[in-house]
Amino acid sequence: RKEVEQDPGPFNVPEGATVAFNCTYSNSASQSFFWYRQDCRKEPKLLMSVYSSGNEDGRFTAQLNRASQYISLLIRDSKLSDSATYLCVVNDYKLSFGAGTTVTVRA
Amino acid sequence: EAQVTQNPRYLITVTGKKLTVTCSQNMNHEYMSWYRQDPGLGLRQIYYSMNVEVTDKGDVPEGYKVSRKEKRNFPLILESPSPNQTSLYFCASSSLAGGLRDTQYFGPGTRLTVL
Numbered sequence: 001r002k003e004v005e006q007d008p009g010p011f012n013v014p015e016g017a018t019v020a021f022n023c024t025y026s027n028s029a030s031q032s033f034f035w036y037r038q039d040c041r042k043e044p045k046l047l048m049s050v051y052s053s054g055n056e057d058g059r060f061t062a063q064l065n066r067a068s069q070y071i072s073l074l075i076r077d078s079k080l081s082d083s084a085t086y087l088c089v090v091n092d093y094k095l096s097f098g099a100g101t102t103v104t105v106r107a
Numbered sequence: 108e109a110q111v112t113q114n115p116r117y118l119i120t121v122t123g124k125k126l127t128v129t130c131s132q133n134m135n136h137e138y139m140s141w142y143r144q145d146p147g148l149g150l151r152q153i154y155y156s157m158n159v160e161v162t163d164k165g166d167v168p169e170g171y172k173v174s175r176k177e178k179r180n181f182p183l184i185l186e187s188p189s190p191n192q193t194s195l196y197f198c199a200s201s202s203l204a205g206g207l208r209d210t211q212y213f214g215p216g217t218r219l220t221v222l
Contacts, residue, residue, distance in 0.1 A: 008147070032208045043197060043213035044150070087149070091207045094165075097142075099149035 003027060004090050006098035013078055014106055020074040021101045023088030030092040033071045035062060038085045038100065047073075047086070078105045109134050113198050113214035120188055121222050128183045128217050130198030136212075137203040139181040140165065141173065143194040144216075150197065156181055157203065188221040195219075 006023045013019045025033075033050035048055065050062040050071050061074040075082055083105045088098035111132045120126055132139065140155035142165075152165030156175040170192055172184040181200075185192060198214040201207070 004149075031206070036211075041144075041195060041216070041218075043215050044211075045213070046210045049208070089211075093207070094152065094155075095140075095207055095211065097150035099147055 003092075003096040004088055004098040006088050006101045008099060008101060010102040010104050012104045012106060015078055015080060017078050017105075018074065018076050019078055019103055020072060021086070021103075022070045022072045023090075023098050023101075024068075024070045025088075025090045025092075025096070026069070027090070027092040028066075028069060030090045032091040033062075033064060034089040034091075035060075035071075035073050036087040036089055036097075038087055040084075044087055075103070078103075080105050080107060109212070111198055111200055111212050111214035113196075113217050115217060116215060117218050119220045119222065122189055123187050126185050126188060126219075128185075128196060128198075128219070130181045130183065130214055131179050132181075132198075132200040132212065133179065134200060134202070134212065135178065136200035137178070138207075139175065139198065139200045140211075141171070141181070141183045142197045142199065143167065143192075144197060145194050153183070153196075188219075190221050193219060193221050 035047040036044040037047045038044040054063045059076045063072045085100040085102045090096045141153040142150040154173040156162045196217045199211045201209045
């Protein structure tokens with residue numbers, strides 16, 4: 001079983017829609033969690049950390065469910081500029097990356 | 108400007124011809140690492156370094172070497188490249204002040220093709 005698994009998508013949504021996707025992780029002792037964004041084979045960049053209580057950053061909401069070992073990312077009011085691949089990253093004393101979920105927002 | 112630089116950005120080479128990809132960061136970060144990214148597999152760590160002269164294997168170290176003689180530089184060496192090392196390579200750095208909770212800063216990537 002992969003350490004971090006993501007639905008690759010693609011999620012194809014119209015502008016203004018809400019899109020949400022999950023990432024599951026295998027190590028119950030994992031310490032911290034992140035979402036990174038990657039545009040078209042460019043370098044990944046931190047989107048947000050994921051806190052135990054859940055957290056929001058503008059239109060983005062991240063949640064952690066330790067019992068079921070998954071994290072989620074929800075994007076509200078999607079913009080064209082949100083089109084990207086979203087990488088789930090899990091820290092269990094080393095960083096493990098998911099293969100990414102591709103989101104395409106259409107006009 | 109805080110950044111991680113990699114060179115070259117693109118490289119086409121032939122099997123067996125030694126090459127080095129350089130990585131440099133100007134943020135005084137302790138932690139540096141190399142990843143390769145292949146379709147459907149995500150980013151896989153090749154090697155990492157917690158500080159000068161301290162390096163360790165990641166998940167896919169075979170066929171690669173690294174060195175960390177200075178804090179800012181972390182070159183990736185392919186002594187005898189093979190076609191299965193054709194990939195997109197990223198160098199990354201971060202502070203260790205918060206463990207691995209700090210932001211990873213990535214270089215722009217090196218697209219390597221081995222014929």
